[in-house]
Amino acid sequence: MKGASQNYIPPKYAKRFLKWYCKPDLYEDISGDIEEDFNQRYTSHGSRSARVKYTLDVIRFFRPFAVRKLFKTQINISMFSINSRIALRNLGKHKLYSFINISGLALGIAACLVIAHYVAFQLSFDTSFQHSDKLYRVHMTRHQSGVNQGTDPNVGFGLGPAITEAAPEIEKASLIHFYYDGAIVSKVKDSIASTPFQETDLIFVEPAFIDMFSLEFLSGNPKTALDNPNSVIITESIWRKYFGENASLPLGEILNIDGSWGERGAFTISGVIADFPDNSHLAVDILLPMSNLMKDSQYKSDGAAWGWSNFELYVQLIPQTTEGLVEEKVSGLMQKYVGEEMEQNSEERVLSLQSIQDLHLRSDVTGEEGAMNSIYFLVLIGAFILVIAWINFINLSTAKAAERSREVGVKKAMGALKKQIIQQFLTESFWLNLFATILGVFVAFLLLPKMGNIIGEEFKLDLTNQVTLILIGSMIFIGPLLAGIYPAFVMSAFKTTDSLKGNKNLGTSKVPLRKVLVVFQFVISTLMIAGTYVVSEQLDYMRNQSTGFEMEKILIVQGPRTRVQFESFQKFRNETSALAAVESFASSRSIPGAGYNWGTEMYKFGADKSSRKSVSVTWVDSEFIPTYELEMIAGRDFSDPINEAEDVNVANGAIINEATLEAYNLGTPEEALGEKLVISGTTMPIRGVTKDHNWKSLHSKITPSVFMYTVASKDYFSIKLNMQNTEETISAISGFYAENFPGNPIEYHFMNDFFNEQYKADREFGQIFNSFAVFAIVAACLGLFGLTAFSMLQKAKEIGIRKVLGAKMSHITYLFSKNYLVLILVANGLAIPLSYFSIEYWLQDFAYKIPITAKLFIIPVVLLMFIALITITFQTIKVARSNPIKSLRAE
Amino acid sequence: MKGTYLGEFQEIVLLTILVLDENAYGITIQDEIAKRTGREVSRGALHTALTRLNEKGFISSEYGGATAERGGRRKRYYQVTNLGKNALQEAKSVRDDLWNSVPKVTLQRS
Incomplete structure (x- = not known):
């Protein structure tokens, strides 16, 4: 035993943690024991070991018997479970209502997940390299007599050394040159060539490229791999393709590369790298040394360094500098080297830098701009679908308010506080959202591979993905609040006496908002249909437009x-x-x-x-x-x-x-x-x-x-x-x-x-847009279906009386469809100008486009009216046909 | 009998408390077990056993002897109750009985 003077201080947080969780009656002797142990260990093993042991002790003591009731909110937990039971019973009781709500929400959530996945993929382009944030591509903008002739990444190879000289902030630079038209590649073993393949993703690079794009070498020396002009670096997939699945690393083996660039013939494999990321603007399978390409005599002549402009130039900046600073130094560089020629031709060439992270979606290159728009479009569509689903929830809940008013009334009469009523309805909203999220995740799981097929990427639901997790989390925890708060307040605001009297008009006094929301849903639906229609019309137009030459044969x-x-x-x-x-x-x-x-x-x-x-x-x-x-x-x-x-x-x-x-x-x-x-x-x-x-x-x-x-x-x-x-x-x-x-x-x-292959991106956009439009419309119709079903139920008696008094079925159908038809008409009125602007915006991208005619609006509007009418009349006819005795018998 | 059953580890703990006599508290029990059986017992495991034993009424405990080394906190000394002693006796007699019933020949290692 040690004297009282040996008293050391145990880790603060561990101590606090113990105090927090430990049962009070156990705490005194346990903490004493642990601390005694700690003091002994401190003198025998030193501070570090003792502190680690102390913390471990505390953590290992976290066992059921030692842990006190941590959450004092026992009442809330039991309230939650009671509320949950009520909520689940309610969901089970109103199967149609629950089905509409859950499936609508699930559609919205699935759409959001799929879109989030796609967007995250698009945004991830060129971000996975170690130096992604410091890599830039050099662009050149040409002006002829003051008129902008466009921006492109093509530069002469003279710019490579010139740019590093001009700006010391450039740490590394690599020219690259694509192997335009591709090459025929075959493996050569003992001078016998095996089956050749056509390869397109070959690229000539300088040695600096290896470091800049952090190529991961499975074999070979990254420092020297490109030093020999006849060496070649291949990716893992190429290795497997040519040498078989189980081959050993092919260092020193020979590939025969035959095409129109650089030397033709034998190249020795000097490195194998992990596959270049798919989410990059560069597609790289085979890397060849720039020194090989430069052997060509055409690059030896005077002026070749600036005349042959089929090179691209990538630079890596030092961390301490900024893009703007370097750009300032290099923008006028062409003036220095080819100023005379530029003056003669009264042209101007300005250099600029663009971060590689922006090349995929925000490229400055003429003709490549605007890729970001389709991303915005999709995010908007995803948000719309979700909002439609939430609106369904709000509408159905408030519609049901009248029915549940008695329940609320009784509760209030028994002394329930407004807060508690709100809690109850939020709990219900929570369960609905939870089920919907589970279903939505499942739908997204099935849907993602299909979406991947459309754009030619392999997609699957990745639950470890941060974005996905955040999204799912917020669907479960924030979704219920957003969708549930309004209905919860409406319900809790009922006056006890009114609701107990059975005043059925309670819910309907809130109609304006519900109407507004329905209109909003249908505005979006109309927009989506119009969008889908225009995209397909434009694609048809382009495909069928005479190009001025024979294509079929x-x-x-x-x-x-x-x-x-x-x-x-x-x-x-x-x-x-x-x-x-x-x-x-x-x-x-x-x-x-x-x-x-x-x-x-x-x-x-x-x-x-x-x-x-x-x-x-x-x-x-x-x-x-x-x-x-x-x-x-x-x-x-x-x-x-x-x-x-x-x-x-x-x-x-x-x-x-x-x-x-x-x-x-x-x-x-x-x-x-x-x-x-x-x-x-x-x-x-x-x-x-x-x-x-x-x-x-x-x-x-x-x-x-x-x-x-x-x-x-x-x-x-x-x-x-x-x-x-x-x-x-x-x-x-x-x-x-x-x-x-x-x-x-x-x-x-x-x-x-071959020619229509150029519309691949448009076609993909069309298909994606199309599928989500279907989502949106289905969600909106589900909501409409639920609303009509519900109001029919409420008015069953009225219909019964009308029928008994001799009303015709067609008359009843008309009477009850009328309200919603008016809403849809209003929605159309709003949607037409909106779709006009969006269509005009989208068509800007096409030099040859369909004229914006009335047809583009009438067809979507009529189509939507038709769908909505079917949804409504399906319900109204069903009720109108039912035997009035059934509805009138009760009471 | 359910509830009074004595597990192997619990038995060791009980015996250790008896061995330690007046000085049986968390750390000493832990050390003693380690010394005698060569088993490193975690504090959690030990206290689980102690809690169970306490529930069964085999041990009792009282506070005493705060030292500065323990940050001024008191020790909880454990004693084996009569019930506990009975249980130990019973366990022992069951074993003895079993041992005596084993034919001598079978015990010889082949």
Whole structure:
């Protein structure tokens, strides 16, 4: 035993905790024991050990026998259980009412969960890298004679070193270059290549990229993995794809990569990384060293560093600086390096930075803006559906108020306080919300994978997700308050005497609010239907709009990625053209829906150079224009080309579209034939003019574009079929393809499918919008159904009397539907202007859009009226048909 | 008999209290058990047993002897009641009886 002087202080919180939970009669000796132990241990083992032991002791003593009744609110707990019992009985008694309430709420909650999941996924883009908040992409905005020509991320590779020199705040920088058009990749083992695959997500990067995007190496040295120009880093999935599920890490193995960028041939695997996150704006499967790409002689010439602008540049800033500070230093950098050229062309190029976290939804790049809007849209829809469900709850509860007024009256007469009545109804609301949440979570669980299918992501309900948990928590605990507080106050405010007298008009005196809420529900429903309708109409319109060229009959075959002999190409073309079902065969360097080949500047020969404007160029062969049935409005197509010339481009001239005529003041099509154009410094005669056609999706306007002649191209083969024996023809073509271009897997589409693929995002939006619109309408109709069912029940006697006195069924139906029809009409009146504005807003994104006609409003309104009418009359007819004796017999 | 049944651990606790005689309180019981049986008993487990024993009326307790070491709090000394002693006796006699009934041969280890 130690003397009294050895007295140490035990951990404060543990001591307090013990005092809090321990039974008072146990506390004195227990705390004494523990403290005695503590003091002994303190001298024998030291302070730390003693304190840990003390805390552990306290925690381990937290056992049922030692714990006092912690919550003094025993009365509340028993009240809660009594209230709960009443609530559950009530729910069981009014099955229809409970069903409508719970299922409506569950729909709302499910919609919210699904939307929250989707939104959380969208917002999570590019946030998972260790340095996400410090990574930026460099953007360039071009102004021509003061006119903004748009912003894009394309820069010359000279900017890489230049930018780090200009701003020391840039810690790391990496140029990247995509492997446009993809590559053919195969595993090489003992000089034998295995089955090749077509890969699209290859990317050239500088070594700094590894650190910036915190690539996680499963094998290989991150410091040196990209040092050798012939090394390659692959992701885990690629490893499994090429080397099998159970293969060992393939460090040092050889991949053969064949395509149009960098060196073709053998690359040694120098690293395997964990899969690049799905939620990133970059898609990366295979990383190649930038040094390999730069070996190409085209990058060695003078001015190449600023002229070849198909690079993108990512920078990582030091933590102490801000985006604005660095932007200030680099924005004028182009002036320093290519100022002279810019001045000659009277253009201006301004650099800016954008955080990678914003690239997915808030990109500055021209044509990519506004992705955030669909997120706002969805959040709004989710909120709407939930509000509809809560309104159902409020409406039904207040409607039922009259029925329950007697219960409240009795309670009050027995001395219940207003507070207690409120508590009772909140408890009821709590149970309803709880059941609804459980059901809603279940529905969301079933729904999420389907939603994932629509947008091509794997979605499942993740209950460990913070957002999901918060949402579920607030549905259970805040939901009941929001939905239940108003009905609870209404109920508790009944006057005891009135309610005991059986005054049935108690509830109905509150009608205005209920009416307002019904109107609100139907405004939202109308908006949703109108939205769904417009989206589908616009999509139909775009799909069916004539693009100006043949789409149905053209089979697109992607050309071989590997280098091929011209003879093989010719043989393939001849064999294919010889097929009975093939009408014609064209080759080109791009096709509609696949973008242009070259974006450059052009001006009319003889005009001032400062009148330069951007133009897009595509190379096609002599068969292209007839195959696509593009209409020539002046001049000739490339049917009689000159193949032997110093410059084949100039010798054959350019074929322009109508938009070019207008943009460059070339006069009428016939007049234009006499003019010449200066395209990126080369003067070229105009050979012909085609009618405007939609080379890109109908989101964008038809812009000035030029066709130039090429003898042949192996990029895209467009084969026009007569659509007889199509399957056989395609298999024959596949056979020729495999024979002539060994090692290239064939890929083909029909032109219309390929072109419409551009509307994928719109289609997804439409489908998602559609499904939630159904949710909203079902929820609103459930509410309406409940309300009518209820008021019919209340008026059963009135109907009985009317029937006995000879009222017709149609008359009764009309009489009781009338009220709600008026509400829906009012809702429509409000919804029409609202939907007009939203439709107009949404359509802004499309260059070619459906006109906003009355049809767009009438159809949704009529549809909704119809649905509502069915809901109401279903109930009214049922009651109107019932035998009046039944309702009149009682009393 | 339900309620007066003596568990193995409870038996040890009772015996330990008897062994300690006048000086049986939380810590000493714990230490004594540790010393004699080599079992590290947690305070919670011990007090669960003590509570049960108290409920059955096998032990009684009284306060006494506050020391500064205990932060000025009193100790709770435990004694075995007559009922407890009876229970111990009974348990012992049941065992003895069983032991005596085992044929000698069976006990020899094969």
